[in-house]
Amino acid sequence: MRCVVATSNVKVLGKAVHSLSRIGDELYFEPLSSGLALRCVNSSRSAYGCFLFTPLFFQHYDSGAPPGGLEDSGFRCKMGMKSVQTVFKSLSSLDKTVEKCEIDLNPGGNRLVFQLHCKYGITKTHNLSFQESESLQPVFQKDGYANVLRAQPRLLADTVVHFPPSLEEVNVTVSGERVQFRNHLEDEQDASKMMLTEMSLDADEFESFQVREETGITFCLKELRGLLSFAESSGLPLSMYFDQPGRPVVFGLDDPVLEVNFVLATLSDEETTTHRERNRSRPPQADTSHDDFLSDDMDSYMIAMETSAVGGAEAQPCSTGSDQRRERESDTAACSTRSDHRREREPVTAACSSGSKQQRGRESESEEEEEEELPGTPPQKRFRSLFFGSVLSPYSQGANQTLRNQEVLAEASDSDPEEQEEETAKK
Amino acid sequence: MRFRAKMIDIGCFNHFTRVVNTISKLTKTCTLRLTTDKLYFILSDKVANGGVSMWCELSQGNFFDEFQLEGVSTEHNEIYMDLAAENLFRALKTAHNAKSLKIKLTNKHCPCITLAVELPSLSRVSRVVTHDIPVGVIPKKLWNDFKEPSVPDFDVSIYLPPLKTMKNVVERMKNLSNFLVLEANLNGEMNLKIETDLVSVTTHFKDLGNPSWGDNGSQDSTQDRDPETMMDVKVDIRKLLQFLAGQQVNPSKVICNIVNKRIVHFILLHEDVSLQYFIPAHA
Numbered sequence: 001m002r003c004v005v006a007t008s009n010v011k012v013l014g015k016a017v018h019s020l021s022r023i024g025d026e027l028y029f030e031p032l033s034s035g036l037a038l039r040c041v042n043s044s045r046s047a048y049g050c051f052l053f054t055p056l057f058f059q060h061y062d063s064g065a066p067p068g069g070l071e072d073s074g075f076r077c078k079m080g081m082k083s084v085q086t087v088f089k090s091l092s093s094l095d096k097t098v099e100k101c102e103i104d105l106n107p108g109g110n111r112l113v114f115q116l117h118c119k120y121g122i123t124k125t126h127n128l129s130f131q132e133s134e135s136l137q138p139v140f141q142k143d144g145y146a147n148v149l150r151a152q153p154r155l156l157a158d159t160v161v162h163f164p165p166s167l168e169e170v171n172v173t174v175s176g177e178r179v180q181f182r183n184h185l186e187d188e189q190d191a192s193k194m195m196l197t198e199m200s201l202d203a204d205e206f207e208s209f210q211v212r213e214e215t216g217i218t219f220c221l222k223e224l225r226g227l228l229s230f231a232e233s234s235g236l237p238l239s240m241y242f243d244q245p246g247r248p249v250v251f252g253l254d255d256p257v258l259e260v261n262f263v264l265a266t267l268s269d270e271e272t273t274t275h276r277e278r279n280r281s282r283p284p285q286a287d288t289s290h291d292d293f294l295s296d297d298m299d300s301y302m303i304a305m306e307t308s309a310v311g312g313a314e315a316q317p318c319s320t321g322s323d324q325r326r327e328r329e330s331d332t333a334a335c336s337t338r339s340d341h342r343r344e345r346e347p348v349t350a351a352c353s354s355g356s357k358q359q360r361g362r363e364s365e366s367e368e369e370e371e372e373e374l375p376g377t378p379p380q381k382r383f384r385s386l387f388f389g390s391v392l393s394p395y396s397q398g399a400n401q402t403l404r405n406q407e408v409l410a411e412a413s414d415s416d417p418e419e420q421e422e423e424t425a426k427k
Numbered sequence: 428m429r430f431r432a433k434m435i436d437i438g439c440f441n442h443f444t445r446v447v448n449t450i451s452k453l454t455k456t457c458t459l460r461l462t463t464d465k466l467y468f469i470l471s472d473k474v475a476n477g478g479v480s481m482w483c484e485l486s487q488g489n490f491f492d493e494f495q496l497e498g499v500s501t502e503h504n505e506i507y508m509d510l511a512a513e514n515l516f517r518a519l520k521t522a523h524n525a526k527s528l529k530i531k532l533t534n535k536h537c538p539c540i541t542l543a544v545e546l547p548s549l550s551r552v553s554r555v556v557t558h559d560i561p562v563g564v565i566p567k568k569l570w571n572d573f574k575e576p577s578v579p580d581f582d583v584s585i586y587l588p589p590l591k592t593m594k595n596v597v598e599r600m601k602n603l604s605n606f607l608v609l610e611a612n613l614n615g616e617m618n619l620k621i622e623t624d625l626v627s628v629t630t631h632f633k634d635l636g637n638p639s640w641g642d643n644g645s646q647d648s649t650q651d652r653d654p655e656t657m658m659d660v661k662v663d664i665r666k667l668l669q670f671l672a673g674q675q676v677n678p679s680k681v682i683c684n685i686v687n688k689r690i691v692h693f694i695l696l697h698e699d700v701s702l703q704y705f706i707p708a709h710a
Contacts, residue, residue, distance in 0.1 A: 195558060198558075200554070202552040
């Protein structure tokens with residue numbers, strides 16, 4: 001296995017690594033006949049990124065596969081992300097000083113050697129240790145999605161800048177001619193304390209705006225930012241594929257020499273619906289061009305405040321948090337659904353899996369195995385591994401039974417042969 | 428109760444953003460008071476703040492092109508609310524190339540200040556970003572807590588040295604001690620002193636100039652005193668540093684009034700924005 005990357009492409013390779021580092025701690029390295037695949041997945045398996053560099057990207061590319069082009073070399077490994085990042089540490093100096101980057105498997109077969117040939121006769125050699133690993137193969141079809149948006153990455157970057165860097169999750173809603181980005185509130189966060197930001201873009205700003213299903217999805221913004229910075233520097237148009245909530249959203253960049261795909265899990269229906277109920281009191285923003293006083297009416301609020309003050313209770317919305325909560329509860333109906341939602345949180349895992357079964361409608365297995373462990377399970381991480389199956393708590397991840405019953409989007413290729421047969425039968 | 432305002436000038440945005448940035452660095456939450464011709468950012472001297480208080484006043488006419496206010500009642504045509512200045516700053520920060528900025532008081536899931544920023548876009552329809560910042564409306568009966576502080580009966584009034592220089596000095600001193608003594612006299616001299624068991628450090632500033640307060644009563648009483656006498660106040664160094672480091676607006680002059688052993692009062696004036704900051708002496 002040997003690849004040689006020339007001058008400016010070394011920086012691209014470095015950027016790809018940095019971009020994947022936003023997702024997880026391990027870089028999966030797989031030389032295929034179709035090109036070199038660098039992949040990464042996050043610990044909860046709800047985000048996946050892949051950079052596929054075709055042979056054209058390289059000055060020299062030998063995947064180590066037997067000649068004939070029909071089989072792959074079978075060599076695949078994973079390395080610590082930090083180690084690979086160290087190789088491509090300073091991107092600006094990569095550009096200026098590196099003439100060539102060679103990636104080889106060392107003769108002993110136990111180290112992946114990254115050799116940077118720089119100016120002035122300097123050679124930097126990094127011997128990285130690796131672990132043989134399973135192939136990370138996500139199963140997704142870009143053709144199957146109802147909604148496809150394509151735009152210059154600058155557009156998305158300009159949108160995302162309005163949201164705080166700490167923002168975890170963003171909600172994207174499309175309808176007809178507009179798309180709206182909104183920050184998504186976690187259940188635990190108090191809506192009366194959080195600043196809500198919303199940005200809407202017109203369809204005209206996109207290179208392509210195909211919306212067959214008016215829908216809204218919520219996904220983690222943090223993991224996407226890595227792709228956005230790569231996309232901006234590449235200047236390639238970024239495509240976004242999505243439809244129902246629960247189904248992962250795919251972001252892609254396409255180029256003759258490079259194919260990039262980022263797949264992110266989205267919140268399922270149950271979680272997004274209750275959030276929408278909570279937000280019902282927020283009037284739609286589409287008509288900000290009109291000057292309407294509908295949402296400006298503070299009088300009813302003032303009346304409510306004065307009457308509670310008259311009633312003896314010290315209505316001081318500015319002082320303690322508990323008072324504020326009392327104030328809110330006397331307000332609109334939207335607030336009460338919030339407390340309901342909190343109660344729903346415990347059994348949501350059970351609801352989710354049965355709900356998701358309906359959505360997918362393919363499982364024939366019984367639900368018993370999941371329900372055994374689900375009631376009473378503490379609320380899972382927000383993005384249940386919608387990606388690699390439904391609810392996967394840390395201790396059930398090893399439970400192959402749970403996996404069998406759900407649609408696995410990306411499977412470990414070294415799983416049991418019987419399971420594999422079942423998976424293939426289901427596809 | 429209604430409030431709507433619109434800003435369209437880029438220079439105004441930037442200036443307003445800088446003011447809000449300064450406020451956000453001085454305090455997490457503050458009270459915003461709106462009247463028909465002014466905006467006030469107020470921090471009243473509660474124990475929670477360590478007795479520090481702040482009063483910042485801007486003329487709305489210098490910033491907004493449209494400004495409509497309907498207060499709690501006709502006799503009291505004002506609105507007081509609590510908000511997190513940082514949120515306001517974050518919302519304004521990304522509006523630097525906006526076509527227009529509208530600010531409204533709204534009642535969505537709770538009372539909010541809504542900022543609607545119209546940004547240039549690639550298509551004929553502008554991009555709109557809206558930020559809903561939750562606020563706490565303060566009832567009229569509590570308005571007395573937020574009265575304008577009067578200028579104290581100071582013993583010495585002096586202009587500060589360049590804030591940046593002073594900030595650098597205080598920053599280094601912070602590593603050595605928690606308290607700093609600020610002293611000044613009527614001869615334009617100021618000293619910043621810290622003292623610990625191991626070390627004492629003093630930085631001297633000269634030729635700073637003393638502002639004249641005209642008919643101010645305290646001015647007369649100080650005239651009898653020897654201009655060399657130093658009046659001092661011992662303050663929490665972090666509070667002083669917060670004030671110095673937070674300045675995003677570069678004022679031409681900053682006045683410092685000291686009431687011997689009691690309180691230090693800073694006044695900044697810059698293009699019709701005035702900011703006053705009080706730090707009490709450490710007990």
